[in-house]
Amino acid sequence: MKNFDELIQQYVGCLTSEELSVIQSYFKEEKLNKNKIFTNSGEMCDKLSVVKSGILRVFALTEDGKEITQWLSTKDFFITEVMGFFFNQPNRWTIQAFTEVELLSISKTDYLKLCQKFPKWIEIEKQFIIKCFAMMENRVFSHLSMTAEERYNQYFEQNRELFNQVPLQYIASVLGMTPETFSRIRKRQAENS
Template sequence: MREFFRSLGVLTEQDITALEQVSSRQTLPKGAFFVREGQVCEQIAFVEKGILRSFYTTADGEEMTYCLLFDNILITALSSLISGRPTPENIQALAQTELIIFAKKDFETLINQNVNWLMANKILLEQQYMELEQRVFSLQKDKAAERYQKLLTQQPHYIQQIPVQYLASFLGITRRHLSRLRRELMP
């Protein structure tokens, strides 16, 4: 976690220590939820190790996985965290996941007391926006094979741990299409 926050380029070691002092560790077993639809999200977590998926449920009850989350990133239900309203999303562990958790109120205290944390928050929000934009553009302009190949390149050690239905949903394709892609891309 220290390295992640150092990489933002605006925090001192003291700043990061201040966050560590208000954080705690949590293990999410496979299948457990960080946040569920309908809850107000009041926590942010750093993923030390594990795999999570963010998904929502459509009006006809289908689960749509829109994000896969891996080691060394921050997770939260951002719109709920910002607005204080119940989230429409679920964040669920796909494997045992080790988290470092800190409360929204503690993070806000750091931001209000330290301009470095204010800058770090700005950078983090900008990164989230750019990742969301890239995801939307990828879904609209890249072929499913390109999206799958990118995931294989970026997270090869996790692909086999993600259930097929979640991976297909994330890629915006059917399970059958994913099976075909896997056959075509296997050496």
């Protein structure tokens, strides 16, 4: 994992070591065992975390019981359920530890205290939300403008290690394709290598 200070600095820029110490003092080490739930759909997410190690899967069930994997979060990513944590609405997504996971977490209560004690934190929050929005916008753009094979290639280049760590149907779901389409593309890629 990147140094916690480096991660915060990438969102906000120039903070003093004292300011970084204040922020870090609110984040607590947390471990989740494999399959442990970080937060459930329908509940209210009460923490924001940085992934130090491991993989978390963000997913939902459709009305007909089909699982949709929205995201696979790995080290150096922030993780929370945005609707629950920031907007006090029931979670749309369940977030579950796919592997053993180490996190640095801040509770909603401490988050609100940090916002009051350290007003610059609002800028970090803003940058976090902007980054989330930009990532979602990029995903929508790729789904609308790229072929399934182009999406596969792009995701593979950016997340190569995940292809050996998680079931491929999760990656297929993240990419908005059926497992069958994903398998055909994967087979074609192997033949062309």
